[in-house]
Amino acid sequence: MNKCVERLYNGIIKENPTLVLTLGMCPTLAVTTSAINGIGMGLSSTVVLVLSNLVISLLRNVIPDGVRMPSFIVIVASFVTMVQFLMQGFLPSLYDSLGIYIPLIVVNCIILGRAESYASKNPALPSAFDGLGMGLGFTIAITVLGACRELIGGGTILSTGSSALVDLTEFGYTPASIFILAPGAFFMLAMLVAIMNRVKRRKGMKPAQVPDYLAGDTDELGHKLGSLDKEEA
């Protein structure tokens, strides 16, 4: 059980996929126009992560090494399609606002990265908790990002149209709507990563790096690349 708690801590804090590993940037920037979108995207990715990690870990001795990546992709894509249908059926408004980014969970680097670097080598229970930790780390990061953008760009947090959790416009705040638009996503994430870097520098840790695909980094993407190369050999 200790191992499971360690996986949760690892995913949420130590190797937070968004703020530390800087993986899965596309949904991070695209859907975070509001806090509720961030929560929706984060939780649906978490569900896919937990289930795909669990299944991949259970099948890890059955799947031949050569067709590992395609098999993982099929498993992940099946769960994503299920989540897509469930969301379309039960949460149609969230489904509309997330749009094309739901099917694109398939190509989220975090999911294939965890499948490759953790689930395919470890037993089922820790793998599921690894997925849960990573998913929650992702959810927390993009919800914070969404909340910041919504607050600065719209003046509210968790707005439902008529009422909101926090509403700055009542105090005469004029929203800077560029933070809801595309450039604001880049600016806000830059600020969050810079703050993380500062905190980490104080503690004497290494700041977040831009992943460099061609330098052969030993992170998830490096593993993934290596395996793709092996596959065609």
Added chain:
Amino acid sequence: MNLLIIAISAALVNNVVLSQFLGLCPFLGVSKKINTAAGMGGAVIGVITISSAICSLIYDFILTPLDLTYLNTIVFILVIATLVQFVEMLLKKTSPALYEALGVYLPLITTNCAVLGIALTNVQNSYNFIESVVSGLGTAIGFAIAIIIMAGIRERIEYNDVPESFKGMPIVLLTAGLMSIAFFGFSGIL
């Protein structure tokens, strides 16, 4: 005329990286040098154009008649993964020089969400075959433009005095944000 609008809209107005946030991983990961960025851009142009053509054909002639359109995500991602491997093998056999130049980038493209994103957007907008190809090509050119400009700027940033906390990822993101504002200017074209 319609095709021209689709192409310009895909390449500049709705730039795939800067306004739709697709393909950000290679955009950030392979934009350190102009020549590698250009290589990546070239490989992406080839793969996206071919894959949007094939996905459009599969959707129209296999998935729609069989009433299997709900399987599009799974089918498209498999088609793209296979296609990338196939293109790689083909290049290796027929044109070693081109393979030398683009080979490293091809495996990376499988996980480029722009490729799957465009295939799905084409279906959503119910584009026909020709429109899908044009929109794919336009999008890919937009990606190439963005990544090459980004690489040019990053080569310059190397020599600048960036505040300690902004070194690495944050300054690259800020640059992308400024480029995104610049690309807003294109929305006046259409």
